[in-house]
Amino acid sequence: QIMNLVKYAVVTGASPSSIGFLAAQKLARAPHNFKVILACRNPDKGRAAQETIQKEQPVSQAVFLPLDLASRQSIAEFVEKLHALDDGAIAKQGLSLLVNNAGIGWGAQTPFIQTTDGLEEIVGVNHFGTFYLTQLLLEDLKRATGESRIVMVASSLHDPNVRSKSDETK
Template structure:
């Protein structure tokens, strides 16, 4: 089993190398949470294709270490670390101000960063942490960067979602306290946002794509398993789950492929289109969450 796993990883890596070229030369991409897991794997693939890749991460040490690691595998691309903490709406605003002031264009925004079942904490903005990182932070970030994305069009926004959003619920009166299913609930909120955003941008050249990469062997699930069991769980994850490189392939496809006028669609792990789950179909809920999110993030304040 271990040999088959290693062979599969090699084939994915080889395929990615074969597809590399200059198709993103002159393009700028932002990837949130790019210091590890799928985010770092995606940054590597976009750098291979000669993109300018901004790694938006909370930890400067980890962000710069990721850049050093990526440079071991490619001399292409222009890799930049910028501080972004999605737990803090202030940090989101500072990041966006930096981007708008210093970046002449933004072609690809990949909302990748997430936490999964983080123990209950209220952020400095009095928002439950899973909701802050997975929905409210990306909501503010994306909206503040919209004008730059429009100016750089045709451009695209990619939401890295999760099939687990199908198990979520959104309690509009309870974004401060413990969620029933923190990860699923916050990912469902994120999906509602993605669908409403696509609707609002349908007459522009800014496309919105949502993808679920499936279960992948990354650090995302670290809060879901007792630390004492990691020595048992980690080898099993390695053998049974796709690697971060494999898990990034669908995202890379959405970032690089000529998708024509496609927008507002939902994609599976390899980038194939799938039907939107019924839970996300209520357009009135999309609009309601947008309005609530505007107020909680003070989106329109100066």
Template sequence: MGLPSYLCAAGAVAVGLYLVRRLRARHWGRCTSQRSMAGKVVVVTGANSGLGCETTLRLAERGAAVVMACRDLDKARAAQEQIRRRTERGQLIPMHLDLADLNSVKEFARAFKEQFSRLDVLMNNAGVVYPVEAHQRTAQGYEIHFGVNHLAHYMLTGLLLDRLQASSTARVVVVTSSLYKKGRVDLAHIANGEDLKPGRRLNPAYANSKLCNVLFGRQLARLLEGSGVRVYSCCPGWVYSGLFRHSSLSWVARVAALPVAFLFMRTVAEGVQTQLNCAVSEQLELESGHIYANCKREEYAPVALDEPAVQGLWDLSAQLTGVRFHVTELERAQSEE
């Protein structure tokens, strides 16, 4: 006696979904570099979970000293223990950093400089997503997505720039999202979020902050041209992590989305590949200022090529943080040519 027809149909659907996912995963790319990171100092923001934790693991496996910059040190130490169960290589150094408070960013930079004379890789990884209607703010009163995802990372990079320049082959990796293509930069409102309206499928504040990441990466690369510091923006894809834990979606909507998530959502091990590649790949040594997805270089979307927005965002960020990036004589001479 054979299986009931509905079980056969369900099995066929499951096998079909699995095969489609396998085919999609083949195009997601993998970091193939075997480069050792022994002796290198790395800062990873948001290192206690998701992509940050996986990045920390992969770099520690290569021998790096990884500073785990996290808001919750208890969670950072728990992640440290978790990573240590998988590798004994490298160093893991939890340090407090609350990106929702610019004073904490300043204190982290001070503490880091007391311990380290150089920085080889700055992984600007951490990010938050809140429902727009929650009206979340940073300690300084800025809209939470703009404040955490962009402004704090701008400030952190600026405060650590001298340590990056002290390394002969330093890299800044800016983790963004392909949702930047849906973002816009309204300089009059982006810091306070007063113009935000909840979208049906898209969090506009998150998309705007991811566009800020991309604009920041482009301008930073131009500023640092000739300095030896490389800048890479990267999109990890749709990853199964805790990023959307504050989502306002009902449990019914979440269950209904499971088949789609199965086809399109990556594990953290799959999602981390592009930012890991940007941090270590020898093939990117001579590149800077580009954006990557699926471990491949991509063209910028038109919204990222808005030069007034690039400069306006940079000036606004400098004004709000009080941090203005130092330009060496070599860089100044190049900008005047």
């Protein structure tokens, strides 16, 4: 049996106009040639990101899978669908790259919102959801041919003292 030579990368928060989308575009291009799994909360934005990458780079491989980091059930379903891709290739040969880019910010008027799991939304998405996804994919990352990586994208939006440009114009 011939081993699948495709390397797999998961990029969370890969909707158009995001840092994750730019990372996914780069990874799908030569010489990287990753099959990029675009993990997005909004299905319309996820499909748009997939279509854009495939139009720009017809030989690239990009797949959208829904993922809401505010829900442990959504995270588990994402991993299940990921393991079913390409006849279970990731479960067999591993995951080469996980880019944890998804996150939510807040502003002065942000109300208190809970996730479906009962956590405060920002903590639930930016910390617990990301941690849970990484934990579920850790064995796949260890199994990858060659070296694998986990990339954590961070922002200062968690700091209520950070002022945005829109705050400065008021």
